[in-house]
């Protein structure tokens with residue numbers, strides 16, 4: 119079985135002094151996870167705001183990772199959802215303007231599967247209203263802030279399955295103008311050292327083995343692991359991490375040489391457009407702006423849920439780790455609804471996106487043979503409509 123996602127974890131590069139691509143404008147704070155980094159960003163936005171008394175509000179997309187909700191709630195803030203644009207993973211900026219209130223402290227612009235959000239548009243709105251723009255780049259590398267320092271801060275995840283996989287951890291990038299005040303808040307957090315000891319090395323070997331077709335096939339047979347299911351996990355701790363020298367650099371160097379597959383998928387799946395499918399990724403990640411952008415998976419939209427589900431089944435039966443990603447809009451994810459106002463019916467574009475999204479593996483082990491199988495299966499799934 120070709121795993122849906124994830125690249126091999128690296129070993130630290132000794133003697134590599136690779137400048138981090140955002141270092142000119144942002145200070146890097148390593149954290150225990152991407153969720154922790156996002157939560158720390160929310161804490162900074164609250165402490166920067168002059169809000170007194172009211173519950174702080176943070177805006178996020180109605181289709182997204184439930185960790186966004188966990189990060190906001192952990193800071194005593196209220197998540198406020200905004201619907202997506204039609205057939206697109208990005209927030210509708212008109213609806214975003216309407217959602218901004220006097221209690222808003224930040225907007226989270228979350229990149230999706232490797233595509234950064236439309237940050238310049240979000241930044242204009244945030245600037246007008248005096249709220250922070252947090253770039254959530256957990257699914258994208260490099261973050262857009264390395265190109266243009268418009269976000270007040272940005273978040274990276276180094277978890278399994280992320281563009282830079284260090285088997286866990288994350289980073290909060292704080293723009294230099296905010297860093298002195300941020301240091302006052304962040305230096306108060308506990309700090310742990312990540313050790314590259316024998317246990318780490320065994321874990322890495324095992325993890326990398328399980329990424330192979332044989333290893334992943336075995337892993338899938340263990341039902342209680344619930345591989346690929348989306349669940350809400352509250353955030354209960356916040357700490358900084360001291361990373362060993364050369365580990366992140368090794369991850370970045372490996373990501374840079376990974377083959378770019380988005381344009382190949384774009385060409386091979388072009389025929390689906392005439393059949394009512396929507397391809398929203400290829401032009402965004404294979405054009406000039408997307409140069410060198412690592413994609414997490416290749417996502418596109420089926421004409422309806424029935425066809426999407428049939429296509430996923432057929433692909434899985436033929437050894438391709440396709441899936442529906444989160445499967446539902448945020449209000450429908452178990453454990454999240456009680457923390458939000460409104461149901462998925464209030465966010466029709468997010469609900470339709472969740473019903474029709476299918477994602478394909480885009481890692482370094484996808485072969486031309488896999489792409490041919492994918493084309494054949496998708497043609498068959500569509501022919502039965």
Ligand SMILES: Cc1ncc(COP(=O)(O)O)c(C=O)c1O
Nearest residue numbers: 151152153183185228256275277
């Ligand atoms: C968009 C987004 N933000 C934040 C996170 C949280 O990252 P972590 O898993 O490192 O806590 C994720 C995790 O999948 C994510 O997809």
